[in-house]
Amino acid sequence: xxxxxxxxxxxxxxxxxxxxxxxxxxxxxxxxxxxxxxxxxxxxxxxxxxxxxxxxxxxxxxxxxxxxxxxxxxxxxxxxxxxxxxxxxxxxxxxxxxxxxxxxxxxxxxxxxxxxxxxxxxxxxxxxxxxxxxxxxxxxxxxxxxxxxxxxxxxxxxxxxxxxxxxxxxxxxxxxxxxxxxxxxxxxxxxxxxxxxxxxxxxxxxxxxxxxxxxxxxxxxxxxxxxxxxxxxxxxxxxxxxxxxxxxxxxxxxxxxxxxxxxxxxxxxxxxxxxxxxxxxxxxxxxxxxxxxxxxxxxxxxxxxxxxxx
Amino acid sequence: xxxxxxxxxxxxxxxxxxxxxxxxxxxxxxxxxxxxxxxxxxxxxxxxxxxxxxxxxxxxxxxxxxxxxxxxxxxxxxxxxxxxxxxxxxxxxxxxxxxxxxxxxxxxxxxxxxxxxxxxxxxxxxxxxxxxxxxxxxxxxxxxxxxxxxxxxxxxxxxxxxxxxxxxxxxxxxxxxxxxxxxxxxxxxxxxxxxxxxxxxxxxxxxxxxxxxxxxxxxxxxxxxxxxxxxxxxxxxxxxxxxxxxxxxxxxxxxxxxxxxxxxxxxx
Numbered sequence: 001x002x003x004x005x006x007x008x009x010x011x012x013x014x015x016x017x018x019x020x021x022x023x024x025x026x027x028x029x030x031x032x033x034x035x036x037x038x039x040x041x042x043x044x045x046x047x048x049x050x051x052x053x054x055x056x057x058x059x060x061x062x063x064x065x066x067x068x069x070x071x072x073x074x075x076x077x078x079x080x081x082x083x084x085x086x087x088x089x090x091x092x093x094x095x096x097x098x099x100x101x102x103x104x105x106x107x108x109x110x111x112x113x114x115x116x117x118x119x120x121x122x123x124x125x126x127x128x129x130x131x132x133x134x135x136x137x138x139x140x141x142x143x144x145x146x147x148x149x150x151x152x153x154x155x156x157x158x159x160x161x162x163x164x165x166x167x168x169x170x171x172x173x174x175x176x177x178x179x180x181x182x183x184x185x186x187x188x189x190x191x192x193x194x195x196x197x198x199x200x201x202x203x204x205x206x207x208x209x210x211x212x213x214x215x216x217x218x219x220x221x222x223x224x225x226x227x228x229x230x231x232x233x234x235x236x237x238x239x240x241x242x243x244x245x246x247x248x249x250x251x252x253x254x255x256x257x258x259x260x261x262x263x264x265x266x267x268x269x270x271x272x273x274x275x276x277x278x279x280x281x282x283x284x285x286x287x288x289x290x291x292x293x294x295x296x297x298x299x300x301x302x303x304x305x306x307x308x309x310x
Numbered sequence: 311x312x313x314x315x316x317x318x319x320x321x322x323x324x325x326x327x328x329x330x331x332x333x334x335x336x337x338x339x340x341x342x343x344x345x346x347x348x349x350x351x352x353x354x355x356x357x358x359x360x361x362x363x364x365x366x367x368x369x370x371x372x373x374x375x376x377x378x379x380x381x382x383x384x385x386x387x388x389x390x391x392x393x394x395x396x397x398x399x400x401x402x403x404x405x406x407x408x409x410x411x412x413x414x415x416x417x418x419x420x421x422x423x424x425x426x427x428x429x430x431x432x433x434x435x436x437x438x439x440x441x442x443x444x445x446x447x448x449x450x451x452x453x454x455x456x457x458x459x460x461x462x463x464x465x466x467x468x469x470x471x472x473x474x475x476x477x478x479x480x481x482x483x484x485x486x487x488x489x490x491x492x493x494x495x496x497x498x499x500x501x502x503x504x505x506x507x508x509x510x511x512x513x514x515x516x517x518x519x520x521x522x523x524x525x526x527x528x529x530x531x532x533x534x535x536x537x538x539x540x541x542x543x544x545x546x547x548x549x550x551x552x553x554x555x556x557x558x559x560x561x562x563x564x565x566x567x568x569x570x571x572x573x574x575x576x577x578x
Contacts, residue, residue, distance in 0.1 A: 054418075054576075054577075057418075057421070057422050058421070059418060059421055059422075059575070059576045059577060060575040060576065060577075061573075061574075061575060078426070079424050079425065079426050080424070082421075082422055082423055082424040082425075083424035085422070087418075087419070087422035089415070089418045089419065089422075091415055092415070092419075093414045093415030093416045093418070093419070094416060094419065095322075095416060097322075098322070106314075106318050107419075107423060109314045109318075110312075110314050110315070110423045110424065110425055111423065111424060112312075112424070148419075151419065
């Protein structure tokens with residue numbers, strides 16, 4: 001992976017309205033995205049993900065702070081930056097009366113290298129199983145998104161900015177898309193991917209930033225964030241739960257969320273296993289299943305403010 | 311400026327030239343047909359002469375005697391009616407420059423491409439200005455062609471020039487609409503205000519020309535319709551200053567819409 005940051009945001013803020021009607025969409029965002037990484041930008045609807053992306057693309061202007069891409073100012077050098085990036089908007093709209101082919105030609109001509117770009121667009125269309133001869137108005141929402149991905153990627157940009165790119169794509173196409181992202185990483189290119197599909201971020205991203213209410217709550221590598229100290233543990237006893245076990249477990253400081261169902265007990269274990277193993281030794285343990293937390297659970301833990309507890 | 315956006319605008323909207331040109335051309339042929347019958351136009355002129363000046367003005371004429379001639383009839387009636395229809399086209403064209411794409415969300419894709427907002431706006435404006443010019447040329451060609459075909463004795467160059475004289479006002483309405491869309495951001499509001507601009511201009515012109523006094527003169531001078539009188543070409547009183555005033559207003563309006571579009575948030 002090549003080093004150096006591609007995107008730099010410093011104190012980036014955006015507010016709408018004024019006085020009592022003022023809404024803070026993004027507050028004092030400091031974030032760097034490195035060259036050659038796939039950065040996942042996570043957050044629920046209204047967290048400020050799209051606002052961040054629109055600021056990076058100079059579609060909207062910051063209330064405070066600023067950002068650079070490739071070391072160039074996103075406002076002053078937007079044309080040069082746009083030459084080197086590909087963008088997929090969350091709410092994709094294209095010219096309804098035009099065919100995919102016509103749109104690809106038009107966008108390629110604005111980009112200035114029609115022949116090379118159109119050739120690559122053809123290859124992408126083939127990989128995504130997309131028919132470029134149909135008019136946009138006749139395309140399903142999934143196929144419109146395929147066209148959006150082709151437009152974003154057909155000039156092989158150094159940086160891809162993708163806002164919720166896979167919603168509406170079928171699982172096979174999502175798999176192809178994930179493969180494309182891996183290829184981008186292998187070529188040393190960078191992807192800034194906004195998503196609320198946590199499994200997707202987990203599958204393809206190197207690092208993840210978590211945004212809530214316009215504030216960046218955490219930036220972690222995906223490998224770190226999935227390596228947190230809690231696990232879900234299911235214990236199956238041959239007979240009924242040993243008397244008083246549930247209470248014993250509930251009283252243990254490293255165990256939370258205890259639930260019993262017949263001869264099975266489920267809990268969230270923080271830290272070492274030894275205290276648990278000692279506690280359950282009074283019964284005959286038929287099986288013990290350990291499950292790592294999903295990114296969603298980690299994500300929710302961040303949101304509920306109990307990261308420290310976990 | 312690469313011209314790619316201009317080319318794309320022309321490619322995607324050339325049918326408008328056909329539809330609007332043929333539509334206005336059909337109106338021209340109808341006016342020609344009436345002009346080909348001296349009895350009809352003299353009867354019509356007689357009817358108009360009994361009406362108050364404001365009503366006469368609404369029919370596009372300030373001089374009843376002029377209406378009794380073929381060329382006077384064509385330039386007075388046709389030019390004033392075509393000016394109204396072209397105003398409708400101009401409002402639609404003004405919205406197409408940026409507002410429609412912004413409303414639909416296509417603008418996000420466009421402005422993520424390596425083209426500046428200023429260059430995009432300029433190219434779109436030029437594209438629609440060329441489409442408007444083509445519509446007026448088609449209209450003039452059909453009207454003058456019909457005149458010749460119906461053996462109407464009227465100077466073709468004068469009729470052609472009087473129709474071409476509609477172009478600056480068309481550019482003005484288009485530019486004002488584009489400016490309103492740039493300022494207001496909301497398409498529906500821009501449509502309403504642009505329509506109000508056209509209607510108020512029309513009313514100001516009619517009242518201003520019919521009534522006397524300082525206030526009426528001021529109202530007339532504020533109306534863009536007062537700068538496009540076709541009669542001036544027949545009477546030989548055409549004043550280039552009128553065209554210059556309109557083009558100056560176009561220039562100022564375009565500069566303001568450029569400033570607004572470049573400096574504001576897109577798509578909010």
